[in-house]
Amino acid sequence: MKVLITGFDPFGGETVNPAYEAVKLLPEVICGAEIIKLEIPTVYTKSGAAVEKAIKEHQPDVVLCIGQAGGRSSIQIEKVAINLAEARIKDNEGNQPMDVALHEDGENAYFTNLPCKAVVNELRKNNIPAHISYTAGTFVCNDVMYHLLYLISKKYNKVRGGFIHVPYALEQVIDKPAGTPAMSLETIAKGLELAIKAIIENDEDISIHMGTIM
Numbered sequence: 001m002k003v004l005i006t007g008f009d010p011f012g013g014e015t016v017n018p019a020y021e022a023v024k025l026l027p028e029v030i031c032g033a034e035i036i037k038l039e040i041p042t043v044y045t046k047s048g049a050a051v052e053k054a055i056k057e058h059q060p061d062v063v064l065c066i067g068q069a070g071g072r073s074s075i076q077i078e079k080v081a082i083n084l085a086e087a088r089i090k091d092n093e094g095n096q097p098m099d100v101a102l103h104e105d106g107e108n109a110y111f112t113n114l115p116c117k118a119v120v121n122e123l124r125k126n127n128i129p130a131h132i133s134y135t136a137g138t139f140v141c142n143d144v145m146y147h148l149l150y151l152i153s154k155k156y157n158k159v160r161g162g163f164i165h166v167p168y169a170l171e172q173v174i175d176k177p178a179g180t181p182a183m184s185l186e187t188i189a190k191g192l193e194l195a196i197k198a199i200i201e202n203d204e205d206i207s208i209h210m211g212t213i214m
Contacts, residue, residue, distance in 0.1 A: 001032065001033040001034070001061045001062070001200065002033065002034045002036060002058055002059065002060040002061055002062075003030070003033045003034070003035050003036065003060060003061065003062045003063075003064065003196055003199075003200075004036045004038065004051075004054055004055065004058055004060035004062070004063045004064070005023055005026065005035060005036070005037055005038070005063075005064045005065075005066065005192070005196070006020075006023070006037075006038045006039070006040045006050075006051060006054070006063075006064070006065045006066065006144075007019035007020025007021070007022070007023040007024075007037075007038075007039055007040070007065075007066045007067075008020060008039070008040055008041070008042045008047070008066075008067055008068065008140070008141075009039055009040070009041055009042055009092065010042075011042035011068075011091065011092050011140075012070075012089055014068075014172060016169060016171070016172065017042075017068050018068055018166050018167070018168060018169035018172070018183075018185060018188055019066040019067050019068050019166055020039045020066070021169065021185050022066070022166060022169075022185050022188040022189040022192055023037050023039075023066055023189075023192065024037065025185060025186065025189035026189055026192060026193055026196075027193065030193055030196045030197060030200070031196070031197050031200045031201065032200075033061075033062075033196070033200055035196070036054070036058050036060060038050070038051075038054050040065075040144065041092060041093075042091055042092045042140050043091045043092050043093045043095065043140065044085060044087075044091055044095045044097060044140055044143050045143070046093075047140055047143060047144040047147075048143060048144050048146075048147030048148065048151075051063065051065065051144060051147065051148055051151075052147070052151055055151065055156060055159070060159065061158075061159065061160065062114075062159070062160045062161065062196075062199055062200075063148055063159060063160075063161040063162075064114075064161070064162060064163070064164065064192075064195070064196065064199070065141075065144050065145060065148060065161075065162070065163045065164075066163070066164050066165075066166060066192065067136075067140075067141035067144075067163065067164075067165050067166070068165070068166060068167075068168065069137075069141070069165035069166065069167065070167070070168045070172070070180075071167075071168075071180070071181065072133075072165060072166075072167050072181060073129060073167060073181035073183075074129035074130050074131050074167070075123060075128060075129065075130045075131075075164060075165070075166055075167070075183075075188065075191040075192075075195070076130070076131050076132065076133035076164065076165045076166075077112075077114065077116045077119045077120060077130070077131075077132055077133065077162065077163070077164050077195065078112065078132075078133050078134075078135075078136040078141075078145060078162060078163040078164065078165060079111060079112060079116055079132055079133065079134050080109050080110070080111050080112070080134060080135075080136070081109065081110055081112075081136050081142050081145035081146035081148075081149055081163070082108065082109045082136075082138070082142060082146065083101050083102050083103060083106050083107065083108050083109065083146060084099070084100070084101065084102065084138050084142070085097040085098075085099075085100045085101075085102055085138060085142075085143060086098060086099055086100075086138035087138070087139055088139070089139075091139075091140055102143060102146050102147065102150075103146070103147075103150050106146070106150050106153075107153070110146060110149035110150060110152075110153060111149075112145075112149065112161065112162035112163070113152065113160050113161065113162070114160055114161065114162035114199055115198060115199060115202040115203075115204065115205035115206065116132045116162075116205060116210075117132065117205050117206050117207075117208050117210050118198045118199075118201075118202040118205055118206045119164075119194075119195045119198045119199065120132055120210060121198070121206060121208065122194045122195065122197060122198035123191050123194050123195065123198075126190070126194055128187060128190065128191045128194065129183075130191065131210075132210050132211070133165060134211075134212065136163055136165070141163065141165065144163070145162065145163035148161045148162075148163070149161060149162075160199065164192065164195060166183070166188045166191070166192075167181050167182055167183045167188070168180065168181065168182045168183070169182060169183070169184070169185050169188070170182045170183070170184050170185075
């Protein structure tokens, strides 16, 4: 089995991105699966193209994209990606789309085929804060997740894929307002390792109540 795991380069004035920094800390093999690591650009369209190129090259069984979500306090596996680009800030090449569809022939939204509840359960069992998220935003994180799920729907229906958001790394919040959530890179990496373990071990999701009331 092969797992392709990606992380973005720094964006928004940050000098590091905990997504790829944590990916780099992962072992080369998890539960017998080969781990293929890839840094992708925080740029609309180009991030998805980089993932598609890697899928063609490596033929992975699972594709897991990782992104920074500054302000979130837990590791969050995304349930759904929407067909919308709406950028509050510019990406790393100055693009700032507004109210634009990502794929004209795509569905309004695609749901991940990863076992979200099993992932959250695995992390919580190991004392790592984790939740399911029902919005990947409208920036490049949603862009790459939507493109991945679009590809799975149209071309690679045997691939399982999805997206995980991680908090700021501790070193990123030194000069940020008091109370800004953060997590150590080591904890983030351990969470990602456990997430991959849960994905490998669960072809189907577990049956347990989760979700949000807001």
